[in-house]
Amino acid sequence: MTELMIEAHDVSKKFGDVNALDGVSVTARKGSVLGLLGHNGAGKTTLVNLLTTMLPPSSGTAKVAGFDVVKQAHDVRSRIGLTGQFAAVDEQLSGHDNLVLIARLLGASRAQAHQRADDLLEQFDLTDAARRNAKTYSGGMRRRLDLAASLVGNPEVLFLDEPTTGLDPASRLAMWEIVEKLVADGTTVLLTTQYLDEADRLADSITVLSHGKVVASGTSAELKAQVGQRTVTVTLDSASEVDLALKAINGVGLTPVAEGLTLTTPVSGSRDLATVVRALDDNGLEAHEIGLKEPTLDDVYLTLAAN
């Protein structure tokens, strides 16, 4: 059985009367990416704070890298990296000094710390800015420095709390590539995001949180299958064909809906695509465009998070 690097079992966190987390369970295998999807206030950051030992849970237990986040917090902290929503770098220090500081605190010798800092600065394309105060860095540079800082100790589990919020598209893409590379090297990642495409691209499994509860979990494909409906869309060349096509598809037991020149038919699988094509063909119709449309994570998210 593959090693579980993140195990949260029925954890809850109350702030006064508010249940920020209410009986949440999640797991992540070694070398996988767990995506936490949810809107603001869904409990994503609270869960990250619990798993990174920053907050104790009100009830429930959690282990990270095999260590209990409450009883073995020190062991957990020495095996994780955290990149939060706001760059946690020392603005008064240079990029280089920031990384040296972390390495020294983790127990590296002076020489090792400088070496590690230089390596990471190069890896994150910050060598030119290495000696400048972090205060002068752009948003994207700060995020890269922040991520570099969380990687100084080669963490086994990396927590990324909305790592690309507020980044321009190019920086976002760069961040994704970095994460993919880390995962390829065996790092386990927990990623929170509000961006569906981000979860879709990076996460092996996705947990959707809403009001502190897990409302769905599974792979991206499973979630889509669970909630979203596949459809076959047919676009015709002329309005005169619309009624004929509706009748034809109805004739094979499906229920198309027309909008302009486009017919949308809910289907259960790709086999139905062939059925629709055949129905049109049998009636002498030729579609201008035809295709099977998978539901997007937007559909999943909107359906689940709305409840």
Next chain:
Amino acid sequence: MATLTWHGSSYPTQVLVLTGRSLRALLRTPALVFFSVLQPLIMLTLFSQIFGSITSTANFPPGMSYINFLLPAILVNTAMQSSLASGIGLVQDMSNGVLARFRSLPIRPSTVLLARNLSDAVRTGFQLVLMIAFGVLVFGFRPDGGVLGTLAALGLALVVGWALSWVFIAIAAWVRKAELMQTVGFLAMFPLMFASSAFVPVNGLPGWLQAIAKINPLTYAVDAARSLALAHPVTGVAGALVTSGVIAAIGAFFAVRGFRRPLSL
């Protein structure tokens, strides 16, 4: 990639590295160093000029120059102001973001506070040495206690400031608002400063102020520093040291407790 197994450093290393970090940050912000020195210098200059004529009054110890009377008080005062800055520094650290990262590292939270306290003691020491240098070179500070007595006064001021720094660090760890601390700190210190033996002899004050000055701990700290620098019969030094120790211990206790609370709340 090399497999590195750094799972945390020793307590002294943490304190040392974090103290170095604060000092380095200070050095990289020369404007801050400049103003932290400028403020007490202005005080030294203004007070030595404005209150200089007080030496001719009946209550003033005969034969003493005002600068000799004033400088030990300035040392204690500067250390006190600096201790407030220490608390504000911690609040700024907390909003800097880097403290959030420290919390996810395998380090003890108390090392962050200890480092703040130590690096501020270094900064205060620097300020005090500069005050003395100015006093000697510009204003003719020639205390009877000589170099040793002056250094002893500096040491005492440093201990008082160090103890108060724990108090302000504790307040910072609970209050976490820089503006509020600045305002309240100033409001608390301003009257303390004047209702004491710092600038004029206590028996030259009006009766009601005398009453306050006599229970004002600052009076005792200033008197102790003065007695060291001026080679008077040493009074209250042991008392000041013990009181400082107690204040520091209480401050540190509450500081650690307050600091342990989550940052985001």
